[in-house]
Amino acid sequence: MKIAIDGMGGDNAPKAVIEGVIKALEEYKGIEYYITGPKEQIEEELKNYNYDKTLVNIIDAREIISPNEHPVMALKKKKDSSIYKALKLVKDKECDAVISGGSTGAFLAGCTLVVGRIKGIERPALAPIMPGKNGSFMIVDAGANVDSKPNYLVQFAKMGKVYYQGVIGKENPSVGLVNIGAEEEKGNELTKATYKLLKEENNLNFVGNVEPRDTSKGDVNVLVCDGFVGNTLLKMYEGVASTLLSMIKDEILSGSIISKLGAGLLSPVFKSLKVKFDYKEYGGAPFLGVDGICIKAHGSSDGKAFKNAIRQTKIFYDNGVLEKIKAELKNNI
Amino acid sequence: MKIAIDGMGGDNAPKAVIEGVIKALEEYKGIEYYITGPKEQIEEELKNYNYDKTLVNIIDAREIISPNEHPVMALKKKKDSSIYKALKLVKDKECDAVISGGSTGAFLAGCTLVVGRIKGIERPALAPIMPGKNGSFMIVDAGANVDSKPNYLVQFAKMGKVYYQGVIGKENPSVGLVNIGAEEEKGNELTKATYKLLKEENNLNFVGNVEPRDTSKGDVNVLVCDGFVGNTLLKMYEGVASTLLSMIKDEILSGSIISKLGAGLLSPVFKSLKVKFDYKEYGGAPFLGVDGICIKAHGSSDGKAFKNAIRQTKIFYDNGVLEKIKAELKNNI
Numbered sequence: 001m002k003i004a005i006d007g008m009g010g011d012n013a014p015k016a017v018i019e020g021v022i023k024a025l026e027e028y029k030g031i032e033y034y035i036t037g038p039k040e041q042i043e044e045e046l047k048n049y050n051y052d053k054t055l056v057n058i059i060d061a062r063e064i065i066s067p068n069e070h071p072v073m074a075l076k077k078k079k080d081s082s083i084y085k086a087l088k089l090v091k092d093k094e095c096d097a098v099i100s101g102g103s104t105g106a107f108l109a110g111c112t113l114v115v116g117r118i119k120g121i122e123r124p125a126l127a128p129i130m131p132g133k134n135g136s137f138m139i140v141d142a143g144a145n146v147d148s149k150p151n152y153l154v155q156f157a158k159m160g161k162v163y164y165q166g167v168i169g170k171e172n173p174s175v176g177l178v179n180i181g182a183e184e185e186k187g188n189e190l191t192k193a194t195y196k197l198l199k200e201e202n203n204l205n206f207v208g209n210v211e212p213r214d215t216s217k218g219d220v221n222v223l224v225c226d227g228f229v230g231n232t233l234l235k236m237y238e239g240v241a242s243t244l245l246s247m248i249k250d251e252i253l254s255g256s257i258i259s260k261l262g263a264g265l266l267s268p269v270f271k272s273l274k275v276k277f278d279y280k281e282y283g284g285a286p287f288l289g290v291d292g293i294c295i296k297a298h299g300s301s302d303g304k305a306f307k308n309a310i311r312q313t314k315i316f317y318d319n320g321v322l323e324k325i326k327a328e329l330k331n332n333i
Numbered sequence: 334m335k336i337a338i339d340g341m342g343g344d345n346a347p348k349a350v351i352e353g354v355i356k357a358l359e360e361y362k363g364i365e366y367y368i369t370g371p372k373e374q375i376e377e378e379l380k381n382y383n384y385d386k387t388l389v390n391i392i393d394a395r396e397i398i399s400p401n402e403h404p405v406m407a408l409k410k411k412k413d414s415s416i417y418k419a420l421k422l423v424k425d426k427e428c429d430a431v432i433s434g435g436s437t438g439a440f441l442a443g444c445t446l447v448v449g450r451i452k453g454i455e456r457p458a459l460a461p462i463m464p465g466k467n468g469s470f471m472i473v474d475a476g477a478n479v480d481s482k483p484n485y486l487v488q489f490a491k492m493g494k495v496y497y498q499g500v501i502g503k504e505n506p507s508v509g510l511v512n513i514g515a516e517e518e519k520g521n522e523l524t525k526a527t528y529k530l531l532k533e534e535n536n537l538n539f540v541g542n543v544e545p546r547d548t549s550k551g552d553v554n555v556l557v558c559d560g561f562v563g564n565t566l567l568k569m570y571e572g573v574a575s576t577l578l579s580m581i582k583d584e585i586l587s588g589s590i591i592s593k594l595g596a597g598l599l600s601p602v603f604k605s606l607k608v609k610f611d612y613k614e615y616g617g618a619p620f621l622g623v624d625g626i627c628i629k630a631h632g633s634s635d636g637k638a639f640k641n642a643i644r645q646t647k648i649f650y651d652n653g654v655l656e657k658i659k660a661e662l663k664n665n666i
Contacts, residue, residue: 143513212572232545243549269584
């Protein structure tokens, strides 16, 4: 397969991007890479490695879109940006997939404007997979759409199910509706109307409402919600975990020598926990509903995270998940 | 002052309620208590303590409203319930305040139906104070209202400001709008419209949008949002913290003897952290906008939490916060 990768996307680009590509070249076979960005800068990074040069192409792109720019304006103006050129490769069928760690707004807008929606999909949705206590869980939508309508959420559920099944490999994953109460009649207008629609869907393993406090347990595989709520879940998850861990650290540092010794002895525990909680293990978030394999890597991705985003992209492609999403939705539109 | 307290409200009632009252009798002067519930059951609990009997009255109430009942229906039917009778004491001006650890739905519905709204208030809001890394913060609304309109949120901001100022004692507290982006134009229809209104308010120390990941830092004092979002924040906060701590525990228990030794040495750190993160320190959540001092204690409150809810109620009363809320809103309705 051919993957287009935004060489300048992310806080640690292009270094981390190139590192990820090199690691992936070692681990996965049959992938050709198209890295977009200023040619000499990409070449400079690549110089540090030995790799099969026939598998890596550089697509020169002189402009960069920063996260502070207006996404749609920036995309329309900067046709020579690394992000636009990567998307264009998928649009023109020169590549099978695109990965970017750049501006989320510009990437999502670009996926819709450049790559385009699947016919019949109302709104594409960002769908990161998160580590939970008892298993991973997926949030659809995690921030691409606000003021959603009930039928958008039904489509999110269907796309999420197919993706989770195809990429995580769990047959008939459970689907829950994020709501501030367990009973059917709880919630706001959107959740009440969506609940009614979801329970009518025979092909979904719909398990009802999931309260926010239970989401991080990971007992329900696919969590469906409006993007405002999904983004809140995602950011609270990251925010509370990091606040709590930094409070533990502060307490230890301001504590006695005994506490410091204790922390030393516990360090394998914290490390193992860090791996469990590490979103980098999961690579990136697919943007479901666009007519191409589009993966948003976290802005703070390191080489390992980019490598994992590539792994995820490969599974997406190998298992024909895009076609399966189209088939699933076709029956229901 | 006179406080009505729902003797049967909460998972550990009436034991924890009575324990809280006894502790409060020892610590705070000038409070008379009216405890509602089955007379003999309350008396039985009180028997375990020595206390000034002239300060404790039992108001017999034979019915109990469970969290699973439909709030409004239950309230209308069960006029002899501990929760209804406690509210009625405030309505009839026999008490100055009411505290309940019972069904949130029934208590909030009762506050509105029995005690009544302040004239001009569109929607009363539940406003818990949470422990953050750098200070406490308040969420208004934490779940009483869904599908809010922009002007509700402006009233939440004003009530939250007066309460935070009057009870926490911070002059001109900062007020933020919970939103999934920092810039003014980010978010959904509600946040965009609310932002415009809040920045026009000269008497508010409005600091703009606060992203969910930053809420738990506690850098902004009063966080304004729709109740669906606020409830999500609150429950994610509790949920992620408890998931993370239980994961640390699991890791330690499944780890080596060295990890267990480390955990033993670190136990003062975890204890100190537990105190910092303990919502029980803050007592209960005021229901702002009703024409009385109405405090919702956490369902899992122990004696200490009820005692702290009483402390908070006393400050609310002593500092004339209810009158200040009315004055603040009068100028702006």
